[in-house]
Amino acid sequence: MPARPALLALDWGTSSLRASLLDAAGHVLDSRHRPWGLLHLPEGGFPAALQGIAGDWLTATPGLPLIASGMVGSAQGWREAPYVPVPADAQSVAAGLLRFEALPDTWLHIVPGVRRNGAWPDVMRGEETQILGLLARGAQTDMQLVMPGTHSKWVRVAQGRIVDFHTVMTGELFALLRTHSILGRPAREAGGGSPSDEAFDAGVLAVRDGGPSGATALLFSARARVLTGQLPAAHSLDYLSGLLIGEELRSLLPRSGSGPLQLVGDAMLCARYRRALAAFGRDAQVHGEDAATAGLWQIARRAGLCRGEGLNA
Amino acid sequence: MPARPALLALDWGTSSLRASLLDAAGHVLDSRHRPWGLLHLPEGGFPAALQGIAGDWLTATPGLPLIASGMVGSAQGWREAPYVPVPADAQSVAAGLLRFEALPDTWLHIVPGVRRNGAWPDVMRGEETQILGLLARGAQTDMQLVMPGTHSKWVRVAQGRIVDFHTVMTGELFALLRTHSILGRPAREAGGGSPSDEAFDAGVLAVRDGGPSGATALLFSARARVLTGQLPAAHSLDYLSGLLIGEELRSLLPRSGSGPLQLVGDAMLCARYRRALAAFGRDAQVHGEDAATAGLWQIARRAGLCRGEGLNA
Numbered sequence: 049m050p051a052r053p054a055l056l057a058l059d060w061g062t063s064s065l066r067a068s069l070l071d072a073a074g075h076v077l078d079s080r081h082r083p084w085g086l087l088h089l090p091e092g093g094f095p096a097a098l099q100g101i102a103g104d105w106l107t108a109t110p111g112l113p114l115i116a117s118g119m120v121g122s123a124q125g126w127r128e129a130p131y132v133p134v135p136a137d138a139q140s141v142a143a144g145l146l147r148f149e150a151l152p153d154t155w156l157h158i159v160p161g162v163r164r165n166g167a168w169p170d171v172m173r174g175e176e177t178q179i180l181g182l183l184a185r186g187a188q189t190d191m192q193l194v195m196p197g198t199h200s201k202w203v204r205v206a207q208g209r210i211v212d213f214h215t216v217m218t219g220e221l222f223a224l225l226r227t228h229s230i231l232g233r234p235a236r237e238a239g240g241g242s243p244s245d246e247a248f249d250a251g252v253l254a255v256r257d258g259g260p261s262g263a264t265a266l267l268f269s270a271r272a273r274v275l276t277g278q279l280p281a282a283h284s285l286d287y288l289s290g291l292l293i294g295e296e297l298r299s300l301l302p303r304s305g306s307g308p309l310q311l312v313g314d315a316m317l318c319a320r321y322r323r324a325l326a327a328f329g330r331d332a333q334v335h336g337e338d339a340a341t342a343g344l345w346q347i348a349r350r351a352g353l354c355r356g357e358g359l360n361a
Numbered sequence: 362m363p364a365r366p367a368l369l370a371l372d373w374g375t376s377s378l379r380a381s382l383l384d385a386a387g388h389v390l391d392s393r394h395r396p397w398g399l400l401h402l403p404e405g406g407f408p409a410a411l412q413g414i415a416g417d418w419l420t421a422t423p424g425l426p427l428i429a430s431g432m433v434g435s436a437q438g439w440r441e442a443p444y445v446p447v448p449a450d451a452q453s454v455a456a457g458l459l460r461f462e463a464l465p466d467t468w469l470h471i472v473p474g475v476r477r478n479g480a481w482p483d484v485m486r487g488e489e490t491q492i493l494g495l496l497a498r499g500a501q502t503d504m505q506l507v508m509p510g511t512h513s514k515w516v517r518v519a520q521g522r523i524v525d526f527h528t529v530m531t532g533e534l535f536a537l538l539r540t541h542s543i544l545g546r547p548a549r550e551a552g553g554g555s556p557s558d559e560a561f562d563a564g565v566l567a568v569r570d571g572g573p574s575g576a577t578a579l580l581f582s583a584r585a586r587v588l589t590g591q592l593p594a595a596h597s598l599d600y601l602s603g604l605l606i607g608e609e610l611r612s613l614l615p616r617s618g619s620g621p622l623q624l625v626g627d628a629m630l631c632a633r634y635r636r637a638l639a640a641f642g643r644d645a646q647v648h649g650e651d652a653a654t655a656g657l658w659q660i661a662r663r664a665g666l667c668r669g670e671g672l673n674a
Binding site for chain 2: 123163165167168169170171199214215216217220221224225227228229230231254257258265267268269271272273275276278296299300
């Protein structure tokens with residue numbers, strides 16, 4: 049007898065939507081991926097996207113519980129799920145689920161983001177679910193995570209709880225500078241060359257070894273080094289990437305303890321961060337970015353959503 | 362008898378062109394301004410712009426010497442005038458003039474930019490002429506200049522020579538973030554409010570008083586403070602401006618001695634920098650940004666270009 053679906057888990061971000069059908073033990077029965085992130089919803093918006101990716105599953109399993117995490121719960125999302133404060137764990141995140149009728153007779157639970165208050169407030173939305181998934185998979189309960197991306201997150205986990213974090217806009221800044229600034233022009237004119245580890249390392253080392261502190265004062269060196277012949281135009285974006293990632297490390301490594309770092313994210317990006325971390329004398333372990341489904345399962349269990357879980361949990 | 366024209370001085374940048382007709386004592390006889398910067402040249406390009414702004418003057422005074430400074434001498438300009446190294450003064454800049462036939466029988470001298478070599482190379486083009494103009498007007502021969510703008514320049518002048526400088530991309534970064542990033546969105550949606558000194562100060566103080574060092578780690582607070590209700594969306598750009606200017610000061614003030622700073626540039630922008638400098642406990646004197654013509658005159662004299670200068674100098 050095929051396993052019976054117990055949960056529909058949705059990882060719903062800015063650029064994509066993944067739907068996974070889980071059984072009562074949390075195993076993935078089926079999974080689908082669509083480019084229907086918040087910025088690319090199909091005609092009909094959120095309801096149409098949900099119907100489109102999982103309508104047949106919902107019809108086949110009446111009363112199937114639904115849970116979603118990511119930007120779908122932001123002010124720009126389907127419904128805004130207010131943040132829960134740090135320290136945050138599966139229990140407090142589950143207690144903050146926002147429940148609403150997403151389709152007729154179909155209730156969706158949206159995972160809240162996590163907020164840090166104080167003079168330097170910060171927010172995350174989606175990463176908390178990935179982190180809870182990593183913990184459920186057996187990651188250490190005390191660790192320093194680095195999650196590189198558009199908005200990199202540096203997250204400290206202690207005793208299995210998210211206790212502190214910082215957002216660094218490295219990825220967005222790189223994309224802006226590459227596309228719109230004078231720094232991107234030489235590379236745009238030179239055309240795309242092959243990536244240069246040498247130029248990347250030069251950027252990282254420039255930050256590590258001196259010069260004026262602070263990225264706004266560093267950035268112009270990506271132009272000046274091209275103009276003075278020290279940097280080939282075709283490699284200037286690799287140098288810029290090294291500057292920005294190096295600056296991220298320079299800013300946040302002093303706050304991240306002394307142990308190995310846990311890198312979570314896109315494999316190529318994690319490889320660059322690992323290379324830069326090595327230049328700063330720090331080890332890192334690389335994890336995949338596919339922990340969201342495991343996290344959604346954990347949160348749903350804590351909230352008592354999963355059908356038949358009493359049989360397996 | 363009306364004074365006879367002795368020099369045509371062109372201040373020719375990315376966004377505008379100013380032409381001034383000077384007599385043999387360096388006094389301005391007439392001046393014209395056109396929006397014909399490198400990015401907005403008229404049909405016919407550089408020659409048409411020169412003919413359009415000063416054709417009648419050139420016809421009326423055959424053999425009138427011409428000099429130009431600014432991005433017109435860059436690789437994207439009319440002709441590239443190679444940089445001269447620091448230390449740079451009117452003599453070394455004059456020795457680096459690039460002379461070419463810009464219109465038939467009309468020779469134009471383009472002022473070279475200034476270059477600093479080494480591990481952190483940097484370049485300026487146009488600011489050197491403003492600085493030489495300030496010096497000619499009686500500015501101190503030892504001073505620390507701050508020239509805010511798209512690419513702010515922090516310049517150290519000693520014994521009347523440009524000896525060191527750093528470029529900080531504060532203005533370009535602000536424009537990029539305002540126009541293209543997630544940080545600009547709340548203000549774009551809230552519509553333009555009146556400028557908030559309070560939000561600007563909050564950004565400056567956020568940098569001065571702590572938090573993670575480095576702008577990429579600071580920037581996200583402009584979003585997080587809106588999301589957590591600490592900052593009105595309509596004032597978020599003022600806060601961002603405070604963050605970026607504050608970061609510029611945090612990075613470069615430690616390298617700028619202890620005396621008063623000389624601010625040169627747009628009046629409103631200089632007022633903001635002066636306000637931010639006060640928060641860091643530093644005094645500043647504000648100068649106008651109209652020193653380029655005086656600088657062009659100085660350079661032309663050193664090069665022996667000016668007609669009849671022997672009668673007056």
